[in-house]
Amino acid sequence: MRGIGQTRAMARVIVVGAGVIGLSCAVRLLERGHRVDVLARELPLETTSVVAAALWYPFRAYPQDKVAAWSEVGYRELAKLAGVAGSGVRMMVGSELLRVKAADPWWAGAVPGLTRVDTPPEPYVDGWAFTAPVVDMPVYLRWLAERVRELDGTITRLAMAQLPDGADVVVDASGLGARLLADDRSVTPVRGQVLYVEQVGLDQWWLDGSGLTYVVPRAHEIVVGGTEEEGVWNLSPDPAVAARILQRATALVPALAGARVLRQKVGLRPGRPAVRLEEQRVGSTRVVHCYGHGGAGVTLSWGCAADVAALV
Numbered sequence: 001m002r003g004i005g006q007t008r009a010m011a012r013v014i015v016v017g018a019g020v021i022g023l024s025c026a027v028r029l030l031e032r033g034h035r036v037d038v039l040a041r042e043l044p045l046e047t048t049s050v051v052a053a054a055l056w057y058p059f060r061a062y063p064q065d066k067v068a069a070w071s072e073v074g075y076r077e078l079a080k081l082a083g084v085a086g087s088g089v090r091m092m093v094g095s096e097l098l099r100v101k102a103a104d105p106w107w108a109g110a111v112p113g114l115t116r117v118d119t120p121p122e123p124y125v126d127g128w129a130f131t132a133p134v135v136d137m138p139v140y141l142r143w144l145a146e147r148v149r150e151l152d153g154t155i156t157r158l159a160m161a162q163l164p165d166g167a168d169v170v171v172d173a174s175g176l177g178a179r180l181l182a183d184d185r186s187v188t189p190v191r192g193q194v195l196y197v198e199q200v201g202l203d204q205w206w207l208d209g210s211g212l213t214y215v216v217p218r219a220h221e222i223v224v225g226g227t228e229e230e231g232v233w234n235l236s237p238d239p240a241v242a243a244r245i246l247q248r249a250t251a252l253v254p255a256l257a258g259a260r261v262l263r264q265k266v267g268l269r270p271g272r273p274a275v276r277l278e279e280q281r282v283g284s285t286r287v288v289h290c291y292g293h294g295g296a297g298v299t300l301s302w303g304c305a306a307d308v309a310a311l312v
């Protein structure tokens with residue numbers, strides 16, 4: 001309830017998209033007192049977002065300066081959520097290993113306590129160790145959706161051929177769907193294939209950027225990836241690709257040898273030369289676009305949601 005003297009105008013907002021971006025925007029807008037309805041063709045557990053590994057890491061999202069700033073907010077907010085029971089977020093130590101010597105990463109400022117790996121195992125020659133948020137996406141998306149409802153927002157399945165009217169503001173968080181809804185052909189799929197294997201006692205994440213290999217443990221399973229295939233729309237896991245992923249992952253983390261594969265998935269990252277976060281007037285409707293987060297939607301979600309809420 002707003003107190004006397006509080007004059008901020010409250011808007012009726014429709015958020016298009018129920019992935020991590022749409023739901024995070026909805027939560028921030030509801031917290032500011034707006035009325036928010038989320039409309040989406042795929043509900044949270046059917047989106048690309050549910051396939052994310054999901055490690056805090058600014059991967060394949062641009063431009064660097066904005067991504068670094070959004071990532072910093074993301075780190076802070078996800079770290080806070082790690083203290084909230086049932087959110088699915090944990091803080092976990094891990095290492096990125098490199099096959100060539102490198103300068104400090106451009107996103108180093110977003111991470112407290114980043115250190116160089118002193119003696120990386122062969123064939124690696126360099127690397128970083130740091131504690132990062134790791135997000136169990138099915139749990140987290142359920143938690144976010146519940147938070148939307150708790151704050152009196154709604155989430156409704158609706159496939160649209162164009163952005164809706166009838167609201168003060170429409171937030172376009174349609175990810176790859178912006179190709180149609182914003183008529184934006186610069187958004188393209190970057191196919192990612194992952195396997196989920198049984199937990200074999202890992203409590204640390206690992207990343208090798210060359211060839212994109214990552215191992216991200218959750219409470220009861222381990223996410224093993226991955227691939228980055230530009231312009232590929234195929235959503236079916238490829239068994240030959242899965243075998244190669246597992247081979248690379250086992251070379252990185254030998255403890256995975258013989259781990260039982262539980263299931264496999266493919267997600268299409270919404271790749272774009274730059275994240276689109278800006279306001280546009282479409283007819284009589286104010287639209288705030290927020291899409292094109294590539295391989296870092298989880299990492300950038302709270303930073304972008306704060307900027308969207310400020311624009312609305």
Ligand SMILES: Cc1cc2nc3c(=O)[nH]c(=O)nc-3n(C[C@H](O)[C@H](O)[C@H](O)COP(=O)(O)OP(=O)(O)OC[C@H]3O[C@@H](n4cnc5c(N)ncnc54)[C@H](O)[C@@H]3O)c2cc1C
Nearest residue numbers: 017018019021041042049055160175177192267297298299
């Ligand atoms: C294998 C893999 C691993 C990843 N790992 C990580 C990671 O470790 N860390 C990280 O930060 N990120 C990771 N990502 C990236 C992350 O998943 C994406 O950046 C993020 O999911 C994008 O979120 P989004 O909400 O924009 O899109 P989506 O999750 O795709 O949601 C889009 C929403 O818009 C709706 N929509 C679209 N078109 C329409 C329409 N016409 N009508 C109605 N609704 C529509 C959809 O139904 C959906 O609800 C990974 C991705 C993949 C595939």
